[in-house]
Amino acid sequence: xxxxxxxxxxxxxxxxLGKAFDLYxxxxxxxxxxxxxxxxxxxxxxxxxxERYGNYMRxxxxxxxxxxxxxxxxxxxxFFVEVPIWVLKxxxxxxxMRIGVRDRWVKVNGQWHHLVRDPLVFPDV
Numbered sequence: 001x002x003x004x005x006x007x008x009x010x011x012x013x014x015x016x017l018g019k020a021f022d023l024y025x026x027x028x029x030x031x032x033x034x035x036x037x038x039x040x041x042x043x044x045x046x047x048x049x050x051e052r053y054g055n056y057m058r059x060x061x062x063x064x065x066x067x068x069x070x071x072x073x074x075x076x077x078x079f080f081v082e083v084p085i086w087v088l089k090x091x092x093x094x095x096x097m098r099i100g101v102r103d104r105w106v107k108v109n110g111q112w113h114h115l116v117r118d119p120l121v122f123p124d125v
Contacts, residue, residue, distance in 0.1 A: 029065040041113040
C-alpha cells in the first residue's frame with residue numbers, strides 16, 4: 001500500500017520516521033481515526049478534540065485508498081520533515097483519483113508525529 005515512487009529509493013531521516021509514516025498511512029487507509037489521532041502532534045491534539053478530528057476524517061477518508069506513493073522526503077530542520085506523496089484513491093462511485101499531498105512530520109520528545117495542515121478545516125492550528 002505504501003510504496004516509493006518508481007525508480008526512487010526513499011531515504012528516511014531516521015528509521016523511526018519511516019515506521020511512523022507507514023503506520024499512520026496504513027491506519028488512515030483503514031479509516032482508523034483513533035490510531036491516526038494518537039499519532040498527530042501534541043499541540044494539534046491539544047487544540048482539536050476527537051469529535052472535530054473524527055468529522056474531518058470522515059470526509060477525507062471517504063472512498064478507498066489504493067496506494068500511497070512516496071516521493072523524496074525533505075528535511076526542513078532536524079525535527080521537521082515534509083514528505084511529498086501521491087495518494088491513489090477510489091471514490092465510492094468508482095472514479096480513480098490521484099491526489100498530491102505534502103505530508104508533514106514533526107519530532108517531539110523523541111517521537112515522530114503527523115502534522116495536519118488544513119487551513120480550511122483547522123484555521124486555528
